[in-house]
Amino acid sequence: MSGSNALKFLRKYMMIIATVVVVFVFYFITNGKNLYPNSIDALISQNAYVFILGTGMLLCILTGGNIDLSVGSVVCLAGGVGAIMMRMMKGIPGLAWPIAVIAMLAMGLLVGLWHGYWIAYVKVPPFIATLVGMLAFRGLANIIMKGEAVEVDNRAFLNIFGGGSDCYIPDFLKFLSPNSSLNVTCFAAGIAIAAGYAVFTFVNRSRLIKKGYKVDSFPVVIIKTLLISAVVVWFSYKLAGYRGIPTALIWIALVLGVFAYITTKTTLGRNLYAVGGNEKATRLSGIDTRKVMFSAYTLMGVLSGFASIVNIARLQGSTPTYGVGYEMDAIAACFIGGASAYGGTGSIGGVIIGAALMGIINQGMSLASTPVNYQKVVKGIVLIVAVLFDVIMQMKRKGGKKKATSSSAAQKGGANA
Amino acid sequence: MNGFSMKNVMKKNVMTIALFAVYVLFVILAGAIKGTNMLDPSVVTSLIEQNAYVFILGAGMLMCMLTGGNIDLSVGSFVCFAGAVLGLFSVENKILNEWNAKPCSVPVVLLIVIGVGLAYGALLGFLIAYVRIPPWIATLAGYLAFRGLGTQVLTTASTTNAISNFPKPLLAIFSGKLFESPWGQLNIPCLILGIAGSAVVIFLSLKSRATRVKKGYQADPMWFVIVKCCLIVAIIMFLTVEFALDGGLPVVVVWILAVLIIYGIITEKTTIGRHFMTVGGNAEASRLSGINNKRIMFVAYLNMSILTVIAALVVTARTGAANAFAGQEFELDAIAACIVGGVSAYGGAGTIVGMVVGATLIGVINQGMSLVGVDQDWIKIVKGLVLLGAVVFDIMSKKGNKKQ
Numbered sequence: 079m080s081g082s083n084a085l086k087f088l089r090k091y092m093m094i095i096a097t098v099v100v101v102f103v104f105y106f107i108t109n110g111k112n113l114y115p116n117s118i119d120a121l122i123s124q125n126a127y128v129f130i131l132g133t134g135m136l137l138c139i140l141t142g143g144n145i146d147l148s149v150g151s152v153v154c155l156a157g158g159v160g161a162i163m164m165r166m167m168k169g170i171p172g173l174a175w176p177i178a179v180i181a182m183l184a185m186g187l188l189v190g191l192w193h194g195y196w197i198a199y200v201k202v203p204p205f206i207a208t209l210v211g212m213l214a215f216r217g218l219a220n221i222i223m224k225g226e227a228v229e230v231d232n233r234a235f236l237n238i239f240g241g242g243s244d245c246y247i248p249d250f251l252k253f254l255s256p257n258s259s260l261n262v263t264c265f266a267a268g269i270a271i272a273a274g275y276a277v278f279t280f281v282n283r284s285r286l287i288k289k290g291y292k293v294d295s296f297p298v299v300i301i302k303t304l305l306i307s308a309v310v311v312w313f314s315y316k317l318a319g320y321r322g323i324p325t326a327l328i329w330i331a332l333v334l335g336v337f338a339y340i341t342t343k344t345t346l347g348r349n350l351y352a353v354g355g356n357e358k359a360t361r362l363s364g365i366d367t368r369k370v371m372f373s374a375y376t377l378m379g380v381l382s383g384f385a386s387i388v389n390i391a392r393l394q395g396s397t398p399t400y401g402v403g404y405e406m407d408a409i410a411a412c413f414i415g416g417a418s419a420y421g422g423t424g425s426i427g428g429v430i431i432g433a434a435l436m437g438i439i440n441q442g443m444s445l446a447s448t449p450v451n452y453q454k455v456v457k458g459i460v461l462i463v464a465v466l467f468d469v470i471m472q473m474k475r476k477g478g479k480k481k482a483t484s485s486s487a488a489q490k491g492g493a494n495a
Numbered sequence: 496m497n498g499f500s501m502k503n504v505m506k507k508n509v510m511t512i513a514l515f516a517v518y519v520l521f522v523i524l525a526g527a528i529k530g531t532n533m534l535d536p537s538v539v540t541s542l543i544e545q546n547a548y549v550f551i552l553g554a555g556m557l558m559c560m561l562t563g564g565n566i567d568l569s570v571g572s573f574v575c576f577a578g579a580v581l582g583l584f585s586v587e588n589k590i591l592n593e594w595n596a597k598p599c600s601v602p603v604v605l606l607i608v609i610g611v612g613l614a615y616g617a618l619l620g621f622l623i624a625y626v627r628i629p630p631w632i633a634t635l636a637g638y639l640a641f642r643g644l645g646t647q648v649l650t651t652a653s654t655t656n657a658i659s660n661f662p663k664p665l666l667a668i669f670s671g672k673l674f675e676s677p678w679g680q681l682n683i684p685c686l687i688l689g690i691a692g693s694a695v696v697i698f699l700s701l702k703s704r705a706t707r708v709k710k711g712y713q714a715d716p717m718w719f720v721i722v723k724c725c726l727i728v729a730i731i732m733f734l735t736v737e738f739a740l741d742g743g744l745p746v747v748v749v750w751i752l753a754v755l756i757i758y759g760i761i762t763e764k765t766t767i768g769r770h771f772m773t774v775g776g777n778a779e780a781s782r783l784s785g786i787n788n789k790r791i792m793f794v795a796y797l798n799m800s801i802l803t804v805i806a807a808l809v810v811t812a813r814t815g816a817a818n819a820f821a822g823q824e825f826e827l828d829a830i831a832a833c834i835v836g837g838v839s840a841y842g843g844a845g846t847i848v849g850m851v852v853g854a855t856l857i858g859v860i861n862q863g864m865s866l867v868g869v870d871q872d873w874i875k876i877v878k879g880l881v882l883l884g885a886v887v888f889d890i891m892s893k894k895g896n897k898k899q
Contacts (some may be wrong), residue, residue, distance in 0.1 A: 143629065173612075202886050203564065203840040205631075209827060210879040217875030406635060419629035451650065452645025458636035462622070465632050 104442030148211030189381015240326030241392035268314020354421025521863025569637030574822030582658030616800025669812035672743035689735025775842025
């Protein structure tokens with residue numbers, strides 16, 4: 079019994095443990111450079127798009143291992159549209175940034191509707207429909223940008239969405255400790271979040287006890303809460319030591335928060351899991367599975383549009399080659415974070431871990447001046463190891479009950495046909 | 496019951512007819528707009544040579560897709576890596592100098608590259624078939640890893656990030672022309688081969704019909720077989736004359752034909768070929784009828800890697816260099832060729848001939864549009880829409896069949 083408990087624990091927290099180990103390994107390799115405040119800050123802004131696109135990709139993957147190969151091209155297209163709208167043309171100032179932002183989101187939405195229609199209602203296999211999108215939208219982006227880079231110099235836009243040197247939340251609590259070199263607002267926010275989390279956990283626990291649900295034992299909860307709070311406080315301390323809260327972090331948190339809520343607390347979220355778990359059963363129980371698929375790809379489109387906003391802000395412009403390979407990063411983040419390639423399992427928390435782990439490895443390797451090419455190799459290996467681990471754990475969990483089916487991939491193909 | 500009707504024939508060959516129509520359209524357009532003759536021998540030869548890799552990779556991708564719509568995303572990166580390995584061992588470079596080694600002879604190099612392909616294929620097949628890692632995750636990892644490895648080898652080996660100056664004998668195996676004849680405009684050996692090929696096609700078609708008739712199967716009417724033969728022979732002779740006028744049969748065509756014929760026979764005539772379709776059609780039923788599904792999956796991916804190595808050799812020989820950008824988006828081209836050629840995205844159905852038609856159609860669109868002067872970006876969009884159109888057409892026609 080204790081053996082299976084250990085296994086359960088390992089399965090649940092493996093990637094978190096791996097992340098911690100990786101952080102320590104790089105800490106020694108890079109002489110602590112990977113934990114410098116500016117490294118932590120860069121980690122967030124450089125990987126903002128992975129968090130956002132990974133969230134959207136999770137929705138698609140949940141519906142049955144379906145992916146969206148077009149997100150890189152869509153980020154490029156929407157970004158190009160936005161950058162052009164904000165550009166000064168022949169002395170005439172560009173459009174106001176809120177209009178551009180709406181246009182970029184609308185662009186993403188349109189793409190999402192287009193994919194959703196073909197995939198959900200015409201039943202075009204998702205990887206083909208989005209492969210078409212990958213080709214077509216990249217071409218369209220190049221046509222719109224006429225093959226040239228477009229700069230973005232709208233200060234307000236850059237500050238709000240995380241580009242340039244001023245894209246941090248102003249330190250309006252500085253008066254509390256005027257002599258401190260830390261960004262007081264950032265540190266205070268970290269402490270507040272940690273405290274809020276602790277309070278929420280205990281309130282929630284007592285509510286669950288009242289209702290008679292099974293809950294973790296008190297010491298476990300305390301340790302877990304302490305650990306998470308400590309990480310949050312430490313994280314905010316590091317950021318406070320640099321320039322404070324990057325605005326990109328706010329947007330990432332917002333997206334992750336909203337979609338964590340959608341996937342766990344709403345009907346749509348439950349339906350995504352249901353469709354991925356057993357599509358036929360879901361349909362027979364009266365859920366319009368087409369609508370669920372349609373929603374997943376529409377939301378993916380909108381999130382691609384949003385990622386393009388963060389992307390052109392950070393890079394302060396757009397070029398026709400932006401976004402190449404983003405789809406692979408997003409997909410990898412989901413799988414490293416434990417999403418099932420056959421749908422039905424996965425969580426936003428997993429995406430966070432997956433994206434962070436990949437980001438940490440990438441950054442650590444560049445700090446250790448490993449050639450860029452090896453970073454790709456390591457990414458591939460990490461992906462395969464993560465999935466391998468998941469597959470083996472699942473086999474163990476089935477307790478040797480070898481369901482003697484053929485390769486499950488082939489089985490799935492057969493079931494779909 | 497299922498009598499011969501012109502309607503069925505049209506329905507079955509709609510992509511071939513589309514290919515023919517598109518080709519004629521572009522020949523007219525290119526002539527009218529740019530004054531380019533798309534029937535010029537060098538243009539036709541380059542159409543085939545440029546798309547050689549699509550035919551070869553398409554054959555491998557077909558086998559993977561047959562097993563249940565499974566794809567291999569790593570072929571492009573592996574083409575790059577195999578090219579880099581080829582360069583590493585056959586040309587003098589910094590890495591070899593560091594190891595105090597001399598470039599290997601051509602057969603040794605080929606053995607090394609094929610060995611690398613077999614090793615990767617076996618690993619991939621093992622992970623997918625026996626460990627049951629979903630195919631596209633395993634190959635996605637390969638996509639990332641081999642692009643990185645290939646680039647790393649090339650950047651370390653050479654200051655220009657590319658290896659060229661391949662030994663001539665090596666290049667001659669995979670590129671150039673067969674029987675380069677010094678005499679005359681027309682290459683006679685090429686013509687003779689073309690005529691011989693036509694004769695074989697006619698003989699086989701007639702023989703196959705005769706066998707069907709003898710065994711009491713339903714056979715196409717004689718006139719139809721003759722018309723079909725005539726069309727095929729016309730295509731063969733058209734290509735033969737074009738090649739002959741352009742200095743001889745391109746070596747790469749021999750490779751393409753070898754691959755296509757072998758895989759055509761495997762998929763149509765052999766038990767293992769049937770097994771691929773059964774696994775893709777209904778994995779459970781296939782397992783219960785005693786087929787080793789795992790072995791089929793394993794073979795599919797092992798096979799894909801071998802063909803990827805051949806594609807890498809062909810591509811490297813054509814460009815005469817191994818570079819870090821080699822093979823980009825090759826996986827997409829191969830998948831698109833299969834899909835446009837009517838291979839089911841859910842597995843169980845698809846033919847080599849279909850794949851060839853799909854690959855050629857995309858190749859013709861590519862070449863035709865650039866000859867007409869259409870921008871590369873528009874070509875991408877059109878390519879995407881053709882892909883979508885092919886799938887939607889496939890889905891719609893299946894729906895129509897079910898209703899009847």
